[in-house]
Amino acid sequence: MTYQPVLTARLGVVDPSSLADYETHGGFQALAKAVELGPQAVIETARQAHVLGRGGAAFPAGIKWKSVADQPAPRYMVVNADESEPGTFKDRIIMEGDPFSVVEGMMVAGFAAGAEQAYIYIRGEYPLAVKRIQHAVNASYNAGYLGRNILGSGWNLDVEVRKGAGAYICGEETALFESIEGKRGFPRFKPPFPTQAGLFGRPTLINNVETLLCALPLVLRGPHWFKDIGPENSPGPKLFCLSGRVRRPGLVEAPMGTPLRTLIMDYGGGVAGSGELGGVLLGGAAGMFVGPSALDVNLDFATLREIDAVLGSGVVMVFDTSVDIKQVLKRISHFFAHESCGKCYPCQIGTQRQMEILDRLADGRLRPGDLALLRDVGQTMTDASICGLGQAANGAIRTALERFGYDDVSGELRQFGAR
Ligand SMILES: Cc1cc2nc3c(=O)[nH]c(=O)nc-3n(C[C@H](O)[C@H](O)[C@H](O)COP(=O)(O)O)c2cc1C
Numbered sequence: 001m002t003y004q005p006v007l008t009a010r011l012g013v014v015d016p017s018s019l020a021d022y023e024t025h026g027g028f029q030a031l032a033k034a035v036e037l038g039p040q041a042v043i044e045t046a047r048q049a050h051v052l053g054r055g056g057a058a059f060p061a062g063i064k065w066k067s068v069a070d071q072p073a074p075r076y077m078v079v080n081a082d083e084s085e086p087g088t089f090k091d092r093i094i095m096e097g098d099p100f101s102v103v104e105g106m107m108v109a110g111f112a113a114g115a116e117q118a119y120i121y122i123r124g125e126y127p128l129a130v131k132r133i134q135h136a137v138n139a140s141y142n143a144g145y146l147g148r149n150i151l152g153s154g155w156n157l158d159v160e161v162r163k164g165a166g167a168y169i170c171g172e173e174t175a176l177f178e179s180i181e182g183k184r185g186f187p188r189f190k191p192p193f194p195t196q197a198g199l200f201g202r203p204t205l206i207n208n209v210e211t212l213l214c215a216l217p218l219v220l221r222g223p224h225w226f227k228d229i230g231p232e233n234s235p236g237p238k239l240f241c242l243s244g245r246v247r248r249p250g251l252v253e254a255p256m257g258t259p260l261r262t263l264i265m266d267y268g269g270g271v272a273g274s275g276e277l278g279g280v281l282l283g284g285a286a287g288m289f290v291g292p293s294a295l296d297v298n299l300d301f302a303t304l305r306e307i308d309a310v311l312g313s314g315v316v317m318v319f320d321t322s323v324d325i326k327q328v329l330k331r332i333s334h335f336f337a338h339e340s341c342g343k344c345y346p347c348q349i350g351t352q353r354q355m356e357i358l359d360r361l362a363d364g365r366l367r368p369g370d371l372a373l374l375r376d377v378g379q380t381m382t383d384a385s386i387c388g389l390g391q392a393a394n395g396a397i398r399t400a401l402e403r404f405g406y407d408d409v410s411g412e413l414r415q416f417g418a419r
């Protein structure tokens with residue numbers, strides 16, 4: 001725990017409503033450095049640092065920035081601040097506590113990609129974040145950071161703040177574009193990818209709030225600083241959303257690759273409730289469960305993939321042994337059935353059937369063949385759904401049943417308390 005936070009260093013220190021205070025705390029220095037370096041060097045910095053996107057898919061940021069920069073203008077920049085994954089709250093805390101950093105991170109990435117129009121798409125249920133980001137945008141315009149000929153570079157950037165209307169699917173990048181375009185939030189088929197044809201059919205760079213936050217110290221300190229934190233194939237500082245049955249839940253900034261045990265025992269102060277760890281949901285509802293045997297696993301994208309788990313957006317939701325996990329699985333299945341947009345059948349129908357089976361499991365009414373059907377439906381959703389929602393809708397349920405040992409006779413998950 002000797003790591004000194006960088007991404008969250010200004011939280012609780014800087015006045016989120018004051019541009020002058022932001023400047024006093026190093027604000028807009030990364031933008032100045034980016035302009036001094038030029039777009040290609042900024043892209044190269046992200047590429048060398050091997051920054052992986054923090055929105056869930058872990059796509060290399062440098063490659064994405066370059067792909068957009070290589071396309072003809074006009075290009076768009078979109079900040080994905082929809083943050084609807086259950087258990088995720090990191091972007092909200094950043095937007096509320098350090099909103100100018102989101103504007104500046106967007107500008108650094110937008111400059112690298114050569115975008116001249118940006119949108120910040122914020123989850124509608126985050127009214128304070130919307131207010132603070134809108135204020136930060138207005139103040140940045142008034143101070144001459146946004147608009148024409150930014151810092152004398154000849155580069156222009158205009159920004160609009162948009163509010164989501166409460167649909168989880170609108171966090172998926174192409175559904176988000178549809179939403180900004182004023183349409184229903186249906187995901188698009190890919191390819192073409194957003195870097196080629198995204199918002200309004202134009203090349204579009206879309207990044208998560210935390211990815212853009214990483215861009216600031218990255219530009220100021222260089223790629224080696226970033227690469228020296230955490231594992232080589234999945235480096236950098238990371239925000240973890242630690243919640244559930246821990247004594248000290250909250251936002252944790254730690255090096256990528258921090259062991260799960262350190263996060264729960266040191267940062268979180270240990271397991272609350274019964275005091276005995278039952279399991280951990282990594283990555284949120286779209287993530288996967290791991291059991292106590294995974295306590296010493298390192299939390300980074302690559303290592304978790306190796307053990308059939310995911311880091312996703314950084315959710316670490318802890319459950320002690322007194323939790324009735326069947327009720328948790330039931331809740332997750334209701335979430336997906338409710339949020340499925342209905343565009344493709346595997347997910348539209350699969351999430352409904354999954355919910356019905358999980359209802360029966362939770363109520364002790366499981367029918368013969370239900371679990372085989374659940375596996376079948378889950379595999380079909382994973383293999384055949386159009387977008388990540390359907391593809392991930394079974395992950396938490398599948399891994400809970402596999403890892404917590406479902407007992408056909410008692411109808412219970414062995415490692416969790418039954419009631
Ligand atoms: C159903 C669904 C919901 C998503 N929600 C979010 C979200 O709320 N925020 C986010 O940054 N990415 C979300 N994503 C991932 C985005 O599609 C996209 O990968 C991300 O914004 C890219 O940014 P990054 O490269 O900086 O990670 C979601 C994906 C899916 C399939």
Ligand code: SF4
Pocket residue numbers: 169187339340341342343344345347348385386387388389390391
């Ligand atoms: S997988 Fe689900 S959310 Fe995604 S397009 Fe198909 S129905 Fe919609």
